[in-house]
Amino acid sequence: MITVNSVYHDYGGKGNYAVSDISFSVESGKIFGFLGPSGAGKSTVQNIMTGLIPLQRGEVLYDGRSIKALKTKFFNQIGVSFEQPNVYAKLTGYENLKYFAALFSVPTHNPMELLDRVGLRDSAHKKALEYSKGMRQRLTLARALINKPKYLFLDEPTSGLDPSTAASVRELIREQRDGGAAVFLTTHSMALADSLCDTVAFLDNGKIAAMDSPEVLKRHYGKRLVTVVYNEAGNERSESFDMNDRALAEFLLSVNPIKIHSQEATLEEIFLCVTGRELKS
Amino acid sequence: MSGILALGIQDFKRLLTNALFWVITVTLVLIITLINFAVPENISEESYGIFTYHTDYYADQTTAVNSEEELRQAVKEHGTIGLLGNDDGSITILNPGLSEKTVRATMTMLYSSSDTYVEVESINENNAAIPFNKRMTPVFICFEALVIGFILGGALLLSEKEEGTIRAMRIAPVGVDKYLISKTVLFSIIAVLYALLVAFFCVGFSFSVHRFILLSFFGAAVFSLIGFAFTTFFRDMSSWFFSMALLLSINMLPVVAYSEPSFSPFWLRVIPSYSLIFAYENILFGMGRSMLPTVFTVAGWGIGAYLISRFVVGRYLLSKGRR
Numbered sequence: 307m308i309t310v311n312s313v314y315h316d317y318g319g320k321g322n323y324a325v326s327d328i329s330f331s332v333e334s335g336k337i338f339g340f341l342g343p344s345g346a347g348k349s350t351v352q353n354i355m356t357g358l359i360p361l362q363r364g365e366v367l368y369d370g371r372s373i374k375a376l377k378t379k380f381f382n383q384i385g386v387s388f389e390q391p392n393v394y395a396k397l398t399g400y401e402n403l404k405y406f407a408a409l410f411s412v413p414t415h416n417p418m419e420l421l422d423r424v425g426l427r428d429s430a431h432k433k434a435l436e437y438s439k440g441m442r443q444r445l446t447l448a449r450a451l452i453n454k455p456k457y458l459f460l461d462e463p464t465s466g467l468d469p470s471t472a473a474s475v476r477e478l479i480r481e482q483r484d485g486g487a488a489v490f491l492t493t494h495s496m497a498l499a500d501s502l503c504d505t506v507a508f509l510d511n512g513k514i515a516a517m518d519s520p521e522v523l524k525r526h527y528g529k530r531l532v533t534v535v536y537n538e539a540g541n542e543r544s545e546s547f548d549m550n551d552r553a554l555a556e557f558l559l560s561v562n563p564i565k566i567h568s569q570e571a572t573l574e575e576i577f578l579c580v581t582g583r584e585l586k587s
Numbered sequence: 588m589s590g591i592l593a594l595g596i597q598d599f600k601r602l603l604t605n606a607l608f609w610v611i612t613v614t615l616v617l618i619i620t621l622i623n624f625a626v627p628e629n630i631s632e633e634s635y636g637i638f639t640y641h642t643d644y645y646a647d648q649t650t651a652v653n654s655e656e657e658l659r660q661a662v663k664e665h666g667t668i669g670l671l672g673n674d675d676g677s678i679t680i681l682n683p684g685l686s687e688k689t690v691r692a693t694m695t696m697l698y699s700s701s702d703t704y705v706e707v708e709s710i711n712e713n714n715a716a717i718p719f720n721k722r723m724t725p726v727f728i729c730f731e732a733l734v735i736g737f738i739l740g741g742a743l744l745l746s747e748k749e750e751g752t753i754r755a756m757r758i759a760p761v762g763v764d765k766y767l768i769s770k771t772v773l774f775s776i777i778a779v780l781y782a783l784l785v786a787f788f789c790v791g792f793s794f795s796v797h798r799f800i801l802l803s804f805f806g807a808a809v810f811s812l813i814g815f816a817f818t819t820f821f822r823d824m825s826s827w828f829f830s831m832a833l834l835l836s837i838n839m840l841p842v843v844a845y846s847e848p849s850f851s852p853f854w855l856r857v858i859p860s861y862s863l864i865f866a867y868e869n870i871l872f873g874m875g876r877s878m879l880p881t882v883f884t885v886a887g888w889g890i891g892a893y894l895i896s897r898f899v900v901g902r903y904l905l906s907k908g909r910r
Binding site: 356357358360376380381382385386388390392393394395396397401404405406408409410411449458 | 590592593594597600601604605668750751752755756757758759760761762906
């Protein structure tokens with residue numbers, strides 16, 4: 307489990323905190339989504355958690371051990387996929403994975419199998435500089451998975467991917483969760499968070515504005531309305547009712563219903579409700 | 588160990604795709620060609636006459652001129668020595684900027700025993716005159732082959748920064764020792780191969796190869812390690828390149844001492860290439876300087892460079908944010 311307790315970070319050292327009082331935990335076998343617009347501090351938190359940025363204040367614990375006390379060997383258990391694909395451009399996709407696989411002292415995936423999983427088998431022997439942005443993104447994801455990480459950090463893993471590839475990447479992430487990894491997902495994509503995350507936290511201006519499972523958040527912030535679309539003299543009309551309103555049942559009996567929708571709030575609407583601002587990239 | 592090997596092999600693959608690597612390789616071939624075919628074996632055909640005015644000194648190579656002004660002009664034009672007789676009977680030696688030691692040695696030779704036959708003897712172990720072109724070999728080895736790690740190591744490190752792969756290295760279980768050793772060993776091996784090529788093609792095979800390899804390996808390691816520490820502070824090639832060129836220029840200053848051995852102030856001797864260049868002269872031509880100071884110097888620089896590089900690269904390049 308990853309535990310983050312009261313983490314603060316001030317880049318300039320002048321008391322202007324990029325993130326403040328950040329606390330949450332990511333359990334093994336769960337996906338934790340960190341949602342927020344660009345500049346909210348998502349990457350800062352991820353970088354502190356992975357050790358790319360020094361921990362200034364607060365605690366980051368991996369199974370109870372502070373990140374400050376962890377040795378180099380610990381990084382055998384971490385996998386990180388960065389938002390900006392950062393691969394060796396002059397090496398092939400296969401060489402990139404082979405290179406990193408050799409750095410770990412734990413069993414690793416077969417690079418070619420992993421390339422196959424992210425849809426890069428046919429381009430395995432092409433130099434990474436010939437890859438499109440989406441292909442490099444997938445290569446970065448494959449690299450993050452090469453060491454079968456116990457703690458997986460993914461920063462916008464489906465950004466720039468076509469729907470079909472994005473679906474296969476989502477499936478790959480679910481597999482990691484099902485395999486027992488603690489997955490920390492940073493994104494501004496509602497659809498991705500909604501479809502993958504067990505828990506989501508909304509980050510706004512460096513602070514967590516709300517945190518819970520998507521279902522609970524939807525129930526809590528969503529409208530308990532049902533909209534009935536019905537046919538009246540050849541025209542489609544609609545009417546909304548409170549879910550507990552007895553009039554709903556009577557209405558359904560009195561009209562010719564075509565469709566019935568529950569009016570759940572989307573995560574985007576909840577974010578807007580909680581923070582007063584829209585969640586844009 | 589396998590991690591070090593893997594890093595080294597992949598770095599070598601990246602090196603093969605680096606234009607700078609091929610530029611240096613082609614330069615090496617050019618240097619070998621220049622030494623063997625362009626630079627003359629000796630420059631003794633050039634005149635080295637001594638000009639005199641108002642003295643009774645005479646020898647085969649002396650030419651008396653008619654005025655002090657003419658004497659000064661001749662010294663300037665021919666880059667040689669002029670003897671100016673003063674009214675009080677003393678002599679002033681005019682020279683085009685030779686070192687004090689050289690001038691005094693010339694003066695002593697001229698006036699101590701003028702009747703003595705003077706012979707020139709080469710004092711190297713082979714007791715043979717070193718051709719002028721071959722004599723430049725240590726210079727080219729020092730400033731072409733040995734600094735390969737400084738230049739190419741820096742270029743690879745900067746490309747890791749520019750591509751962002753250094754961030755992936757930071758969150759990989761790669762310690763600073765593994766990172767430094769893999770790159771240093773790779774560049775030292777390449778430097779040894781390049782240095783051997785220059786030596787074999789320019790001087791031949793009559794020298795101690797194992798001493799040559801040891802010197803080249805550890806000498807190149809010193810430059811590589813200094814290069815890694817130095818490059819860590821730069822973000823991109825353009826800002827690094829000129830600073831790198833400046834530092835390499837300073838490193839080349841010992842060439843002055845090599846061509847004018849009497850000039851060897853302390854600050855020049857502490858530059859790492861100073862010891863190396865004379866050590867190569869010793870190994871390749873059997874010149875009489877002891878290798879022991881070089882061993883201590885290279886060992887000192889090696890340990891110092893490793894510690895500095897370990898600190899700088901560990902703290903500023905591969906820091907895992909746990910401090």
